[in-house]
Amino acid sequence: MKNFLLDSFYDLKFRISFNSLHNSKLELLWNILPIFCLSLIAGPSFMLLYLIEDFSSIMYIVKVVGNQWYWTYEFLDYNSTNKLDLVSFDSVMLSESDLIAQNYGFRLLEVNNRLKIMYLVNTCFLVTSTDVLHSWAVPSLGLKTDACPGRINRIAVWPSRQGVFYGQCSEICGINHAYMPIVCVVQ
């Protein structure tokens, strides 16, 4: 009697474990299904990645230079005599007293000179630095690239919405790393 019970128990245990450990169809399914899902996502993602790296139809170029601890922007623009001229300006963070005085702007995000770029114009940013590593990042525009001294990185954007876009330096660059924000106006 005792042996019979024990035997049936082992028999049952074996059958359960055999069925739950060796289900080839199920294993095949849970391997093939994720591969299929990932391939579905990968196709459009690769297309998008190649499209945002398209520098063949650039219409406007802005040079971005990182400094300890502010940004400098340079681009070509027509001056009052209708001739192309190099425009260069520094974009420095506004202090709290400045914000109170002008009665608007986000703390630690507002700058004295905002960078203006054009709506629906394919714009290229050439990003570099004069001193240490910085990173020019405006996440809401899909922009982020390192500013390295001695080399020029490039990144392109086709702004599909108008507005004010905020960003910050994204590479620890020194004591005032948190105080060199980026303001990009698309108009």
Ligand SMILES: [Cu+2]
């Ligand atoms: Cu920085």
